[in-house]
Amino acid sequence: MSTVSLDEFLALRVSQRCQYFIENNRLLALVYAQQFDRPLLEDLFRLADAVRTLSHTSQGRLFLRALLPDRRAMLYFTQPSTRTFLSFAAACHILGMSTADVRDPSTSSEVKGETRQDALRIFSIYHDLVIMRQSEAGFCEKMAFQMLSWPGRKPIINAGSGTDQHPTQALLDLYTLHRCFADVGGLDHKKIMLVGDLKRGRTARSLAYLLTNYPGVELIFAAPDDLAMAEDIKAHLRQNSTAFIETSDIHAHLAEVDAIYMTRIQDEWDQGAKISMDYSRLGLQAQHLKTLKPHCYILHPLPRRREIQTAIDSDPRAVYFDQAENGMWIRAALIAHMFAVDKDILDH
Amino acid sequence: MNSVLIKNGRTIDPAGSPAVPADLFIEDDRIAALGQVPSTADITIDAQGLLITPGLIDIHVHFRQPGREQAETILSGSRAAVCGGFTAVAAMPNTTPCIDTAEMVRFVADHAQQTDLCRLYVVGAVTIGRQGRQLADLPAMAQAGALAFSDDGDYLSDRQLMQQAIDQAAALNLAIIQHCEDPANGRGDLNAGPVADATGLSGSSGQTEAEAFVRDVELLAAADASCRYHLAHVSSADTVRVLSLLESEGLSITTEATPHHLSLTDELCRGLDPLYKVRPPLRSAADVAALKTALADGTIDCLACDHAPHTPADKARDFAAAPAGMIGLETALAVYITELIVPGLLTWPQLIQKLTTNPAAVLGLERPRIAPGCPADLTLIDPRRTWLVRPEAFHSLSRNCPFIGRTLTGKAVATIVAGRIRYLDSLATTGQLPKDVIRY
Structure with missing residues (x-):
């Protein structure tokens, strides 16, 4: 680690940078969705299933809480996000970890001119994990790079940074798909439609990226012309021989797809005129349900707007609320993996 | 008292809802508790990740006893059944001699009872010697325990005889199972079409199956009493079209499709490998697609594999001379999962209906359920398992299976008949297993 300087590290490609955050098949830090490969994903899914099953009984919950009671996590959440915050806090508490949070940097020494790096270095001294x-x-x-070079080698989990990365959201999306298809032959060879703001929606981008780990998966990108999937992701798909098509109307494909991943328009990034979406061609309405396959699951990272009618919520194929629950279990699994208590859970 | 505890599994209720997590406790031959269960039992099975369904029923198998025991016996066929996840089968009467008297019905039933693996229901022949000339003694066979009548393998061409059979079966409240290939219409070894043309062998079209069926529909409609009629191994799009037109006619007609007709086409017959010779013949891709649609929309009620064992020597003859038929009990469930569940055509409850409650209704059996007090006939399925079909793993005495060498998804991993574990794959268990459990 110390043989490379920060500048040298930052000059590397993402795939090379990933190598610095893994040691003996165990993540030292989670920064990029690209850090997940198929074996790691399968391990984490198995672990999340085990955590979930153990949580069914009071005995199991007490066992889980006894795993990491000596560890402390800091939730450094300077960008507002209540649900991701609560999901991570719950994940820590499931494993018995205590948590502290920094949500408003204006109450810390950063206002006295201290750099954020220094502030974080101090904060990390009090904790065993930083969730940022x-x-x-x-x-x-x-x-993440620097903290691993300081004494203590404290790990970071990226809980969303700017517009580019939100790896645990990608992880929970994939975990949800994995669970949906567990009884129907798995995620391989399934046809998945991603709908909405594919250009700026980092969840759709990461999901499309990670789906190259699943042979035979076909993708359909349905988006307004201005918000189509970006070229970098499409190049990655071509490189990995993952088939995809693009459309601006979902209706022709409803009967053939195995899952639909809906996203909202991210118009908070728009400067000036807001790009709008034609919900009649890219929205899901109750009348579409009868066209869908009996196992065509509907996902959404939430929050939603008008892209999914609320009348759809009661359909068993609407799994967007389960998706949020899955997030808590897979985050607990991720933390258990990073702190090497995965074997204890699986053997219990 | 013997007890079995199945922990961490999910039960599938054929009535509809998706899989529900529930522990299940068996005492002797009954399900004693569901959900709230005792914490210990003589044997505990860890069913983590598995689906628990009512015991699967295959209403169309050929066990070759008496007469051709080198191809299959009641014992070897029953072993194949439980290894494929089936707790009950209905055995067709075309043995040698055939099952056309009360005495023969008792012979098969007694052998099955001694074999004591799966439940075996006897189907009696409709006509003496299956010759289509004179009606067999249906009431006597019913008295001896036959649950349906069929001249399967042959179509009962004689209208008058069929009319009598319908009347008698109606009076007995038992079903007639019909094989719709009328020799009067020409009975080719292949599906009429480009493949038959290329090989130079005679072909019979899917239309002839539909016509043979329509003749029966006329007779059923004209009959005084309502007779339960089951159309075996639907193979053609034409028949599916007739079935979908019939729905509102008020007739008591049920149907089945086989794993091979819903997944294989006559393209496989181009090389004239007798492995692919079957009756009705494998048909076109359009017929396969029609069968799948009919299964998805409920036009076809049941799945049955038409397990038809033949010795390697018999199947080694040339295409025209070789006997027709394929074995299926040990691969059927995986073919259904791979062809119907994985692509999203059927949900799990829909599939399980076609393998439990619907076939039970054809035979007039008690409705299979998973509930306290019900018989403990259960199948445990691993929906995620992918496995290679290898002939050396078969428990059937025959090897004429068209799915050998294929990788399929989903597998039965435990079969419990009347509370006794008859088959167990590599599952984690505690407690002393009975010595006679068949292991994968």
Whole structure:
């Protein structure tokens, strides 16, 4: 680690940078969705299933809480996000970890001119894990690299940084798909439609990226012309021989797909005129349900707007609320993996 | 008292809802508790990740005893059944001699009872010697325990005889199972079409199956009493079309499709490998697609594999001379899962209906359920398992299976008949297993 300087590290490609955050098949820090490969994903899914099953009984919950009671996590959430915050806090508490949080940097020494790096270095001294959500692009990876070079080698989990990365959201999306298809032959060879703001929606981007780990998966990108999936992801798909098509109307494909991943328009990034979405061609309405396959699951990272009618919520194929629950279990699994208590859970 | 505890599994209720997590406790031959269960039992099975369904029923198998015991016996066929996840089968009467008297019905039933693996229901022949000339003694066979009548393998061409059979079966409240290939219409070894043309062998079209069936529909409609009629191994799009037109006619007609007709086409017959010779013949891709649609929309009620064992020597003859038929009990469930569940055509409850409650209704059996007090006939299925079909793993005495060498998804991993574990794959268990459990 110490043989490479921060500048040298940052000059590397993402795939090379990933190598610095893994040791003996165990993540030292989670910064990029690209860090997940198929074996790691399968391990984490198995672990999340085990955590979930153990949580069914009071005995199991007490066992889980006795795993990491001596560890402390800091939730450094300077960009507002209540649900990701609560999901991570719950994940820590499931494993018995205690948590502290920094949500408003204006109450810390940062206002006295201290750099955020120094502040974080101090904060990390009190904790064994930093879970970080903030808006500055590139900050999380820089901190992850540096913290591993400081004494204590404290790990970071990226809980969303700016517009580029939100790896645990990608992880929970994939875990949800994995669970949906567990009884029907798995995720391989399934046809998945991603709908909405594919250009700026980092969840759709990461999901499309990670789906190259599943042979035979076919993708359909349905988006307004201005918000189509970006070229970098499409190049990655071509490189990995993952078939995809693009459309601006979902209706022709409803009967053939195995899952639909809906996203909202991210118009908070729009400057000036807001790009809008034609919900008649890209929205899901109750009348579409009868066209869908009996196992065509509907996902959404939430929050939603008008892209999914609320009348759909009661259909068993609407799994967006389960998706949020899955997030808590897979985050607990991720932390258990990073702190090497995965074997205890699986053997219990 | 013997007890079995199945922990961490999910039960599938054929009535509809998706899989529900529930522990299940068996005492002797009954399900004693569901959900709230005792914490210990003589044997505990860890069913983590598995689906628990009512015991699967295959209403169309050929065990070759008496007469051709080198191809299959009641024992070897029953072993194949439980290894494929089936707790009950209905055995067709075309043995040598055939099952056309009360005495023969008792012979098969007694052998099955001694074999004591799966439940075996006897189907009696409709006509003496299956010759289609004179009606067999249906009431006597019913008295001896036959649960349906069929001249399967042959179509009962004689209208008058069929009319009598319908009347008698109606009076007995038992079903007639019909094989719709009328020799009067020409009975080719292949599906009429480009493949038959290329090989130079005679072909019979899917239309002839539909016509043979329509003749029966006329007779059923004209009959005084309502007779339960089951159309075996539907193979053609034409027949599916007739079935979908019939729905509102008020007739008591049920149907089945086989694993091979819903997944294989006559393209496989181009090389004239007798492995692919079957009746009705494998048909076109359009017929396969029609069968799948009919299964998905409920036009076809049941799945049955038409397990038809033949010795390697018999199947080694040339295509025209070789006997027709394929074995299926040990691969059927995986083919259904791979062809119907994985692509999303059927949900799990829909599939399990076609393998439990619907076939039970054809035979007039008690409705299979998973509930306290019900018989403990259960199948445990691993929906995620992918496995290679290898002939050396078969328990059937025959090897004429068209799915050998294929990788399939889903597998029965435990079969419990009347509370006794008859088959167990590599599952984690505690407690002393009975010595006679068949292991994968």
